[in-house]
Amino acid sequence: MPSLSHDHLELESSSHVPETYRWPPSHRHDYPTTSTANIPVVDISLPEAASLIDSACRSWGVFYVTSHGIPSHLLQAAETQTHRLFSLPLHRKLLASRRPGSISGFGRPPLSAFFPKLMWSEGFTLAGNPLNEVASTLWPEPDHDHDSRSHFCELMDDYKKSMRDLARKLLRLTLASIGGHGDGEERVGWLGLKDQMIEALQLNSYPPCPEPEKAIGMATHTDSGFLTILHQSGNMEGLQVLQPNDGSDPIQWVPIRPMAGALVVHVGDLLQILSNGRFKSVRHRAVVSRSEHRVSMAYFYGPPSDVKVGPMVLPGQCPIYRPTTWPEYLEIRARLFDGSLESIKISHT
Numbered sequence: 205m206p207s208l209s210h211d212h213l214e215l216e217s218s219s220h221v222p223e224t225y226r227w228p229p230s231h232r233h234d235y236p237t238t239s240t241a242n243i244p245v246v247d248i249s250l251p252e253a254a255s256l257i258d259s260a261c262r263s264w265g266v267f268y269v270t271s272h273g274i275p276s277h278l279l280q281a282a283e284t285q286t287h288r289l290f291s292l293p294l295h296r297k298l299l300a301s302r303r304p305g306s307i308s309g310f311g312r313p314p315l316s317a318f319f320p321k322l323m324w325s326e327g328f329t330l331a332g333n334p335l336n337e338v339a340s341t342l343w344p345e346p347d348h349d350h351d352s353r354s355h356f357c358e359l360m361d362d363y364k365k366s367m368r369d370l371a372r373k374l375l376r377l378t379l380a381s382i383g384g385h386g387d388g389e390e391r392v393g394w395l396g397l398k399d400q401m402i403e404a405l406q407l408n409s410y411p412p413c414p415e416p417e418k419a420i421g422m423a424t425h426t427d428s429g430f431l432t433i434l435h436q437s438g439n440m441e442g443l444q445v446l447q448p449n450d451g452s453d454p455i456q457w458v459p460i461r462p463m464a465g466a467l468v469v470h471v472g473d474l475l476q477i478l479s480n481g482r483f484k485s486v487r488h489r490a491v492v493s494r495s496e497h498r499v500s501m502a503y504f505y506g507p508p509s510d511v512k513v514g515p516m517v518l519p520g521q522c523p524i525y526r527p528t529t530w531p532e533y534l535e536i537r538a539r540l541f542d543g544s545l546e547s548i549k550i551s552h553t
């Protein structure tokens with residue numbers, strides 16, 4: 205059995221929150237939350253979907269999407285598979301740990317490096333390399349295990365495929381309102397490179413926590429791609445977004461409760477860049493609960509790895525960010541985290 209020493213804990217069986225998981229008050233749930241704020245809901249079957257998305261991305265950087273076309277049985281089945289994965293014994297999951305330099309695998313996501321305390325969650329990233337490779341580590345044996353493995357792979361593949369179609373549809377709708385007139389497709393060549401768009405699936409598990417107010421499930425961050433589509437398990441609160449404000453109002457966290465039939469869409473940093481700051485990437489976090497085991501599945505969507513994303517502007521307008529590729533931007537984030545967007549601003553003085 206591999207060593208369990210490196211920060212991993214059987215969270216579920218803990219009767220208290222160990223010191224390494226106790227967050228200082230400034231990071232905790234102490235900020236007021238409000239439930240009165242109206243998070244936009246966009247029905248993408250409506251003719252005015254593009255303008256609804258434009259206003260949602262400008263004001264909040266997050267919205268619920270409905271009429272998304274993803275069958276509820278697929279969402280349900282993917283959720284079930286996610287629960288199955290996380291219910292494997294810890295030593296088995298650790299065999300699938302993320303290797304240095306790789307994106308895929310079990311373990312703490314990159315943002316964890318920027319916080320002094322550990323997050324009350326487990327995560328599993330599926331990106332790039334064939335699913336089967338990772339899955340055969342989790343379910344190594346033939347016979348019974350083999351079925352589990354192929355079941356998991358088939359579902360995750362289906363899930364990614366549906367998310368890919370939806371992400372593409374959403375991205376096209378956002379392009380309608382940035383960088384001026386004409387067909388988005390004609391204006392951004394890379395949208396034609398359909399099969400080279402980068403995607404990653406992040407499965408998150410938040411076990412019940414004996415002292416939820418002392419811990420954090422996922423620390424405050426923005427996502428870095430164009431768009432993230434999030435499915436969260438039904439009826440459980442956890443996701444919160446920071447209400448955008450100009451600094452004069454007090455900080456407000458707004459819960460994004462699961463809404464039947466809807467998925468949650470986040471604007472990421474690269475879409476803020478592409479839109480020249482018209483759209484705002486949303487700061488968000490996940491809090492944990494005393495009694496419920498919540499899971500979420502986040503699908504990240506971004507440009508092909510060698511494409512430099514710069515602001516789409518009309519002639520005569522000033523780009524405020526310099527172009528960058530997603531991999532380059534991830535490196536910047538690995539150094540500067542919250543300061544990343546600011547660091548690629550072009551100074552016009």
Ligand SMILES: C=C1C[C@]23C[C@H]1CC[C@H]2[C@@]12CCC[C@@](C)(C(=O)O1)[C@H]2[C@@H]3C(=O)O
Pocket residue numbers: 307313314315316329331403404406425426427428429504537
């Ligand atoms: C393709 C991606 C997107 C990543 C990095 C890489 C794989 C894992 C993703 C996350 C998942 C958890 C939050 C985040 C902030 C993190 O630390 O890892 C995400 C990050 C990003 O949005 O930048």
Ligand SMILES: O=C(O)CCC(=O)C(=O)O
Pocket residue numbers: 406408422427434436442443488489490499500502
């Ligand atoms: O679990 C959640 O609701 C949030 C997850 C998240 O922000 C992420 O995976 O990037």
Ligand SMILES: [Fe+2]
Pocket residue numbers: 425426427432488502
């Ligand atoms: Fe996120």
